[in-house]
Amino acid sequence: AQSVTQLDSQVPVFEEAPVELRCNYSSSVSVYLFWYVQYPNQGLQLLLKYLSGSTLVKGINGFEAEFNKSQTSFHLRKPSVHISDTAEYFCAVRRTSYDKVIFGPGTSLSVIP
Amino acid sequence: EPEVTQTPSHQVTQMGQEVILRCVPISNHLYFYWYRQILGQKVEFLVSFYNNEISEKSEIFDDQFSVERPDGSNFTLKIRSTKLEDSAMYFCASSVRATNEKLFFGSGTQLSVL
Numbered sequence: 333a334q335s336v337t338q339l340d341s342q343v344p345v346f347e348e349a350p351v352e353l354r355c356n357y358s359s360s361v362s363v364y365l366f367w368y369v370q371y372p373n374q375g376l377q378l379l380l381k382y383l384s385g386s387t388l389v390k391g392i393n394g395f396e397a398e399f400n401k402s403q404t405s406f407h408l409r410k411p412s413v414h415i416s417d418t419a420e421y422f423c424a425v426r427r428t429s430y431d432k433v434i435f436g437p438g439t440s441l442s443v444i445p
Numbered sequence: 446e447p448e449v450t451q452t453p454s455h456q457v458t459q460m461g462q463e464v465i466l467r468c469v470p471i472s473n474h475l476y477f478y479w480y481r482q483i484l485g486q487k488v489e490f491l492v493s494f495y496n497n498e499i500s501e502k503s504e505i506f507d508d509q510f511s512v513e514r515p516d517g518s519n520f521t522l523k524i525r526s527t528k529l530e531d532s533a534m535y536f537c538a539s540s541v542r543a544t545n546e547k548l549f550f551g552s553g554t555q556l557s558v559l
Contacts, residue, residue, distance in 0.1 A: 368550075374552060375536060375550050375551060375552035375553045376488070376536060376550040377550075378547060378548075381547070422487075422488060426548075431493075432478060432490045432493050432501060433478075433490070433538075433548055434490065435480075435487055435488040435489075435490075436487065437486075437487040438487055438488075
């Protein structure tokens, strides 16, 4: 079975500072990896995904994530955050194209003016 | 970009009542899912559906829950006798069969059981 761990439940960061949201996963098979964002009172929006190939993937809104197979990690980063980045961020895995997505517990990012 | 639509956006019901949450997946998608998110908690998988059958369900998806694709466009989640603990945001998602790995999520239905 797959599982996802997000070690930080809450991350406060000042505006224009860099941020890293950590994600580790466990799986006995290859998986696809995702980061989803949930803005207040909204649904889930895909930020970026890793399927194969380059381990550094770029997503929307200036976010990027790096897949590290040896450490089974998929940390999300942004070099300079904006107030509008305040949201809940979910790391997720999916075993195959047709399988369910398993979500991590989420990290609440709060950007402080 | 195509969207998954969910109705209603908010639903309030009395404990013990039946509710039906409705979703219209993207038209060429073949795989359908329901997830829920209790306030302040993680997004949890409920059920996946393909070819008019349940493919997989979680332990949350007990006999009180059912899903249906009644007319080839809608995908519904029914809770027969709601409990207080069913209060949550329910998300529908769909995925196209092929190499597209992306799940498209609806904006959710907030269910409040009183």
